Amino acid sequence: MIDVIVAGGGPTGLWLASELRLHGVHALVLDKDAEPTRIVRALGLFARSIEIMDQRGLLERFLAVGQKYPLGGFFAGIRKPAPDRLDTAHAYVLGIPQPIIDRLLAEHAAEAGAEIRRGCELTGLSQDEDGVTAELANGTLLRSRYLVGCDGGRSTVRKLLGIGFPGEPTRVETLLGEMEVTADPATVAEVNAEVRKTQLRFGAMPLGDGAYRVGVPAAGVAEDRTVPPTLEEFRQQLRAVAGTDFGAHSPRWLSRFGDATRLAERYRAGRVLLAGDAAHIHPPVGGQGLNLGIQDAFNLGWKLAAEVGGWAPEGLLDSYPTERRPVAADVLDYTRAQMELLSLEPGPQAVRRLVSQLMDFEDVNRYLIERTTAIGIRYDFGEGPELLGRRLRDVGLKRGRLYELMRAGRGLLLDQTGRLSAAGWADRVDHVVDVSEELDAPAALLRPDGHVAWVGEDQQDLLSQMPKWFGAAVS
Numbered sequence: 001m002i003d004v005i006v007a008g009g010g011p012t013g014l015w016l017a018s019e020l021r022l023h024g025v026h027a028l029v030l031d032k033d034a035e036p037t038r039i040v041r042a043l044g045l046f047a048r049s050i051e052i053m054d055q056r057g058l059l060e061r062f063l064a065v066g067q068k069y070p071l072g073g074f075f076a077g078i079r080k081p082a083p084d085r086l087d088t089a090h091a092y093v094l095g096i097p098q099p100i101i102d103r104l105l106a107e108h109a110a111e112a113g114a115e116i117r118r119g120c121e122l123t124g125l126s127q128d129e130d131g132v133t134a135e136l137a138n139g140t141l142l143r144s145r146y147l148v149g150c151d152g153g154r155s156t157v158r159k160l161l162g163i164g165f166p167g168e169p170t171r172v173e174t175l176l177g178e179m180e181v182t183a184d185p186a187t188v189a190e191v192n193a194e195v196r197k198t199q200l201r202f203g204a205m206p207l208g209d210g211a212y213r214v215g216v217p218a219a220g221v222a223e224d225r226t227v228p229p230t231l232e233e234f235r236q237q238l239r240a241v242a243g244t245d246f247g248a249h250s251p252r253w254l255s256r257f258g259d260a261t262r263l264a265e266r267y268r269a270g271r272v273l274l275a276g277d278a279a280h281i282h283p284p285v286g287g288q289g290l291n292l293g294i295q296d297a298f299n300l301g302w303k304l305a306a307e308v309g310g311w312a313p314e315g316l317l318d319s320y321p322t323e324r325r326p327v328a329a330d331v332l333d334y335t336r337a338q339m340e341l342l343s344l345e346p347g348p349q350a351v352r353r354l355v356s357q358l359m360d361f362e363d364v365n366r367y368l369i370e371r372t373t374a375i376g377i378r379y380d381f382g383e384g385p386e387l388l389g390r391r392l393r394d395v396g397l398k399r400g401r402l403y404e405l406m407r408a409g410r411g412l413l414l415d416q417t418g419r420l421s422a423a424g425w426a427d428r429v430d431h432v433v434d435v436s437e438e439l440d441a442p443a444a445l446l447r448p449d450g451h452v453a454w455v456g457e458d459q460q461d462l463l464s465q466m467p468k469w470f471g472a473a474v475s
Ligand SMILES: Cc1cc2nc3c(=O)[nH]c(=O)nc-3n(C[C@H](O)[C@H](O)[C@H](O)COP(=O)(O)OP(=O)(O)OC[C@H]3O[C@@H](n4cnc5c(N)ncnc54)[C@H](O)[C@@H]3O)c2cc1C
Pocket: 007, 008, 009, 010, 011, 012, 013, 030, 031, 032, 033, 040, 041, 042, 043, 044, 098, 120, 121, 122, 123, 150, 151, 152, 153, 155, 156, 157, 176, 257, 275, 276, 277, 278, 284, 286, 287, 288, 289, 290, 291, 292, 293
């Protein structure tokens, strides 16, 4: 019996598998494609995802392949510099094409001991009290204790579970690809600037190696959007929209994407859960989808590991949908708002001007950037101090940095008083007695995903909260 089958080896599934492995859980990742895709969808990581990589010791790997960009300009593409003193050590965007992000995550998952099987499509699913039976396209049956559908927006797992995916369908489609052109760079830049005055879904971005990333509105919505456009279809649309096809040739890849916005009705059905695009989709404006999926996996990993490990308190696994579904609903709304502001109709353009003026108020700009980067998320852990439910930023300690102490994926009691004890949970929670000039609290209990589960200095109060997240004490 496998502990957890992860259906889908995109960023969400790979990160989930790595998190499960931290706790010794046997994780098998299945992906239908024999090879990772070359299609470049996401272009980078925002602060919270960068922090997560830091919390697991991967920051250097990502920095080595990424390019740091300023954080301003992401909300509906409205260009405003980010405010000073954001509540993160990573106030930048780390530009990395998605296939490279996916490769780093796959390498990390494999190093952590996850088994990744490519060319394995999940086609069937059933579950009983003890586990899940997954059927693959070649007829193989696999049995696991849990299964997580990280199989993207067209999720087979979600459909097999019969979980609804309400929202708005694709109304406009965009063709996207990387290709070479015969037109000279100055002409491409000139046409790009001119067309974008009236068509924000058009763009021709030089990749620095002679090729371009080109996006152009499609003529309509294709009947089967899994079929990539042909070069001829692409060139025809370029001529229709930009008046020239730039002599486009030798495409590296061509694809199409829509603007559907949908949220799964449920994230869990018994022993099967959903995460990432399988649970939520939205247009790429604002650049949050991949980040959201990694953060889903970070929330789910330790909880599912606790369940498999037998120490999960009642309700811990259900806190995954309770915490993460509202976050996705917020991102969907945030994206809907941005899509409205991209419209060139006079009404939305007037609202865009107004929002742009409002962003000159630092608090407004800060609020938007905290939503884009996900550093402002606060889970509802009940009444309590401001820090409760938020993730704690990296803070300096006498012995180093907080995030360096979180790599094992365990809970952490950061104790500035030296008077507290988490002795009954020593196998699940590290007790760090140290001080930080940046932490304005006597002590904080962090979950493995870095969210603050308790703040205070009273031992009895701490003891009343520990079982809620870490189960029973052992003597
Ligand atoms: C044009 C574009 C630009 C984007 N830009 C950004 C950006 O800048 N920032 C950002 O954060 N996000 C961006 N996104 C969104 C991002 O690409 C996705 O949110 C992200 O890839 C979701 O990751 P995932 O692992 O959940 O799903 P996916 O990446 O879709 O991975 C799902 C995996 O499941 C596999 N699979 C599917 N069905 C099965 C099955 N039945 N059995 C086994 N395996 C299966 C697939 O082969 C695939 O490998 C963009 C998206 C698009 C389209």
